[in-house]
Amino acid sequence: MKIKVLVAAHKQFPMPDDSVYLPVLVGAVKNYKPGIDYQRDDAGKNISAKNPYYNELTGIYWAWKNLKDVDAVGLVHYRRYFYVSKPHDLDHVAKGADYEHFLADHDVIVPKKRNYYIESNYDHYVHAHPAEPLDKTREIISADYPDYLPAFDMMMKRRSAHMFNMFVMKKEQFNDYCEFIFSVLSKLEGQIDISSYSVQDQRVYGYISERLMDVWLYTTKQNYTEMTWSQLGGEKKIKKGINLIKRKLGIGKKQTHF
Template identity: 60%
Template sequence: MDIKILVAAHKEFPMPTEKSLYLPVLVGATKNYKTGIKYQRDDEGKNISQKNPNYNELTAVYWAWKNLEADAIGLVHYRRLFNKSRKRDLNGVLNKDNIESLLNEAPIVLPKRRNYYIETNYSHYVHAHHEEPLNETRKIIAEKHPTYLNAFDNVMNRRSAHMFNMFIMKKSKFDQYASWLFDILFELEKRIDTTNYSVQEARVYGYISELLMDVWIETTGAKFIEQSYFQIGKKHMAKKLYFFLKRKFSSSSTDVTHF
């Protein structure tokens, strides 16, 4: 099986050593002047590299969808990867045999769910980001993909989700997912104004897409298997918790049970 796992990166960083499997991709390459980085650029062929400040690692996903041929395609991040053991370094990442074994069980591999416990996916999002894009996404799904609306509401009211835009999919599933995802995001781009968004909040389409994975999975009934992952470097959990609580209790948004 020909498998390519994209490793989205915006700078040089230690990469998995199995080069026939892992493909480092320089995201936002069209705006990146570090020309000495010998990674696959996301501005070759048909691409949306110039949208990277708003789409994050999805510019690598789009590039792969339009330009890469393989039996299975995946996405990880330079600091967050799937692992096969308790090792939390590059020696513990999945190898080709591991991935083939997983794909023999299900055509899709996702990271283990992230649990929020005291928040729904919707309330967690709007306590961290602008509310309008997520509400507008629901309108787009209602208009363009109405069969996905029940799943969207279900996912928004859950307290866990498959996050980070990490996955490995057989090519047919990948093509279906990418076609659906970018149809929604390109429409959303037409409807919201991010002019006054901060640099962080301008990454809105990347954030929205994290919550759309489970909507697609639930509606299509696609079989998947979960896999553990690890992060290289510090997570700054105390800092994240402080800002999360600050946003939550200063926000007028409340938890929701319907839309």
Template identity: 60%
Template sequence: MAKVNNESTVKGEKIKILVATHKDNPMPSDSDLYLPILVGANKNYNGEIGFELDNHGDNISDKNPNYNELTAIYWAWKNLNNVDAVGLVHYRRLFSLGFKRDLNIVLTKKQVEKLLEKAPVILPKKRNYYIETIKSHYTHSHYREPLDVLRQVLKNDYPKYLSSFDDLMNKRSAHMFNMFIMKTPYFNEYCEFVFSVLSKVEKQIDISNYSVQ
């Protein structure tokens, strides 16, 4: 991973937290911190005002039906410049210190700065499944083939991550929902890895007969 001085101050630096949505929804009021982004904009855009669109600039908006909010992450990676930290939340899942779904208590810039002084990456609390492992939870809701291909891609091209992948698949808890706030060097390295892996997986599977879900 990129080396970042965790003790360096983030006060006064530019932080952007994308709020992914596929339709017009209420958004946090702090427009300096929060950036609403319409995902799958090639199909979903209906003239909404005040939203960034994931089909501007270098983008993979057309992949949204399969890549979900990752199209917003890709857009930020390729087009969001001069920022010191990048985050992603959802219109109905946001970070707060009060553990409530309330737009009035979402994380403020000062709170984000304070958290980033402690660690360069902020994640939601782990979600516990207790009965199921992460792997069984996935295979009960999705086709198994892509997961098997993913493991093979890691084994062949990124072997140092294979043991971590297997360990995660056998756990009963994980940080879910593609939610995070990262200092930019970590965000860039994360994106380089994720989209490199997914492009390899995508080339090896045929989803033409999969259900829409």
């Protein structure tokens, strides 16, 4: 099985040495600097210029439109990877053989769920970002993708989700997933005005897509499995927890990425 797992990066950074990984410079139309020898997301058919709003989705879009002759496609981040064993460092990220093992019995691999415990997925989003894009997404799904609405409403009430736009999928599933998310986001672009949003909140389409992963996963009844994920250098879990509580109580600045 030929598998390619994109490693989304916006700058030069140490990369895994397994050939399954394909470093991709996202937002390359602006982020490229001489010496960065990564696949650029502004090659071929692309939306590289939308990277400030779409995050790593510009790399996913590039793969959807341009990556040929592969049996499965995935995406991880330059500091966030899948693992099958410890330690969780760059030398021990999941290998091509690990992905092939999981895909022998499943069509989709996603990261283990992130749990929010004290609030729903909807509350977690609106306590950190403007509510309009998420509410408008529901309107779009209700009107144009009604089969997906039950899963959307269910996910908004849950307190856990498969996050980060991380996955490995067989090509057929990858194509179906991309058709869904980019269709929804294209409609959303035409119905909201983000010009007054902060730089962080203008990344809205990347944030919304994280919430659409499980909507697609459950509606289409994918045969999926979960893999352990970890962030290089670890997560600032205490700080994340404190900020989660502060956002819920409406205290201080909305901070979601640190």
